[in-house]
Amino acid sequence: MKRPVVPLLVIVAGTVLAGLAPLVMPPFSVRLGQLVLFYGGLAVAWNILGGFAGYRSFGNTAFIGIGAFTAGLLQPYLQGLQPLAGFVAGLVAGISACMVVSGLLAYPILRLRGAFFAIATLGVAHVCAELTNNIDAFQGAMGLTFPEIVPFDWEPRIFFYELYLAAAVITLLIAWFIKNSRFGYGLLAIREDEDTARMLGVPTERFKALALVISAGLTGGFGVIFANSLGYITTNSVYRDDTSLNLIVYCLLGGVGTLFGPVIGTILLVLLIQLVLGNLLDFHLFATGLLLVVLVLVAPDGVLGVIRKWRLKRRLAALEQA
Amino acid sequence: MTEAPILRVDALTRRFRGLVAINDLSFSVRAGSITSVIGPNGAGKSTLFNLITGYLRPSAGDVFFHEKRITGMSTDRIAAGGVARAFQIARPFRDLTVEENIRIGALFGKHGPRDVPATVSRALRLTGLQALQDEHTSALTVGQLRQLEVARAVATRADMLLADEPCAGLNPAETAHMIDVLRQVRDGGVTVLLVEHDMPAVMRVSDRIVVLDAGNKIAEGSPDEIATNPRVIAAYLGTPDPMT
Numbered sequence: 275m276k277r278p279v280v281p282l283l284v285i286v287a288g289t290v291l292a293g294l295a296p297l298v299m300p301p302f303s304v305r306l307g308q309l310v311l312f313y314g315g316l317a318v319a320w321n322i323l324g325g326f327a328g329y330r331s332f333g334n335t336a337f338i339g340i341g342a343f344t345a346g347l348l349q350p351y352l353q354g355l356q357p358l359a360g361f362v363a364g365l366v367a368g369i370s371a372c373m374v375v376s377g378l379l380a381y382p383i384l385r386l387r388g389a390f391f392a393i394a395t396l397g398v399a400h401v402c403a404e405l406t407n408n409i410d411a412f413q414g415a416m417g418l419t420f421p422e423i424v425p426f427d428w429e430p431r432i433f434f435y436e437l438y439l440a441a442a443v444i445t446l447l448i449a450w451f452i453k454n455s456r457f458g459y460g461l462l463a464i465r466e467d468e469d470t471a472r473m474l475g476v477p478t479e480r481f482k483a484l485a486l487v488i489s490a491g492l493t494g495g496f497g498v499i500f501a502n503s504l505g506y507i508t509t510n511s512v513y514r515d516d517t518s519l520n521l522i523v524y525c526l527l528g529g530v531g532t533l534f535g536p537v538i539g540t541i542l543l544v545l546l547i548q549l550v551l552g553n554l555l556d557f558h559l560f561a562t563g564l565l566l567v568v569l570v571l572v573a574p575d576g577v578l579g580v581i582r583k584w585r586l587k588r589r590l591a592a593l594e595q596a
Numbered sequence: 597m598t599e600a601p602i603l604r605v606d607a608l609t610r611r612f613r614g615l616v617a618i619n620d621l622s623f624s625v626r627a628g629s630i631t632s633v634i635g636p637n638g639a640g641k642s643t644l645f646n647l648i649t650g651y652l653r654p655s656a657g658d659v660f661f662h663e664k665r666i667t668g669m670s671t672d673r674i675a676a677g678g679v680a681r682a683f684q685i686a687r688p689f690r691d692l693t694v695e696e697n698i699r700i701g702a703l704f705g706k707h708g709p710r711d712v713p714a715t716v717s718r719a720l721r722l723t724g725l726q727a728l729q730d731e732h733t734s735a736l737t738v739g740q741l742r743q744l745e746v747a748r749a750v751a752t753r754a755d756m757l758l759a760d761e762p763c764a765g766l767n768p769a770e771t772a773h774m775i776d777v778l779r780q781v782r783d784g785g786v787t788v789l790l791v792e793h794d795m796p797a798v799m800r801v802s803d804r805i806v807v808l809d810a811g812n813k814i815a816e817g818s819p820d821e822i823a824t825n826p827r828v829i830a831a832y833l834g835t836p837d838p839m840t
Contacts, residue, residue: 462689469651
């Protein structure tokens, strides 16, 4: 299938620029960059199921937690390995665990649609958090520590920035590949009208499950990196409802279902929250929720959606004149 | 030797609690023909389409396609096996362009993603939608949306097209165009099973007609036979000479 190369060039150019940016950025900006890359990557992963297929999860934090705790619980068995090799092993295990769990969840929860699906995913996240917190083997209440993995003389801040960048770029490339593939068109058809998609031969159940598994695996990968960057995790630090909510807001703001919408939304909102709303302390969650309501009412298709609608209106006007 | 039918409906029954929507219905469709299913509202025509496409499961009976039993198979597998459907109320993918709508049909369906651009081009040409291929579906008229339904279904390269009232709500010129398109579809080797209320259109285009009334088959035959069948006239057509 012919794939548009412009988005790929944008990704490559953005990667080069973002990769070199820490050389000139002050420490606070590098930390801000980490947040943008972490949430941006998570939003792109959420968008694979929530945007491309229209199944909007309110519980993606479940996979951040599963990924992080799988890697953390594996650490005692990896002590003979180099720290970086241990990280890679944890990453593989965390991603695999998320893919297996989401694969098992796919059949029951993907039979639900709309608000019912959203509530089910929120429930899954809460069940995972409660299990991690209350079953001693998971050590969610006590917490898990991660060894130092930063190699050579790298500054940890810059090392994790580059790690998040690599993960975000891989996630974006996977999303680009999916969006322009037969699988991506199938997801699009599911989002637009699932019954019609089925009538055209789209294997809807298989495609939805695959989208969920890919989205969960990528989210789990970010969970492992996040856990390593913190060095110590508890249930409360990785299973966070506000993270799930933020991902939806980022995608809505930028443009749900588009390739770059989640990235644009994340950049705009993380900067807004960190530089402006951060001063509101405990009220920033309220402000984020309020923004979500306003967005849904005023611009449900986000920044890119507004631009697309404007262009469509111009075309329609031109057609009417002709 | 008689050629095997492309579709065979065998003693098909569908009940919705107390209501029998399709009752012990049997008929077959010859490959390369246009067969119409007619009947008054509530006769069970759309239920029949839902049963053939796997959207509903029958209470009893079977559906065979190319002599393979497809009863109980999932809708997407039946579609991928070569049965396409154009809906009564056009259901375009609203956020996509005309070309993208048709491309989704071409990417899935019977032969998978082979020759997609050529298939899309053929479907656009067939339905006369070339000039609108880059437009969003919100820019289309009702008639064009109906053509898009047919184009998308044909793009699946199905062996059989189930067209559910494609002429409903169309003006005479659009109806004539639709009939011409259905004929071209048939001439291209695709069998057409048509549900339609526009009787002059049905009589013009059909090779064979099956008449339903309250879920029962009351007649089957050529357009001339159906036009003069007293049971059909009594149950549905209502006048001795309805074709004029």
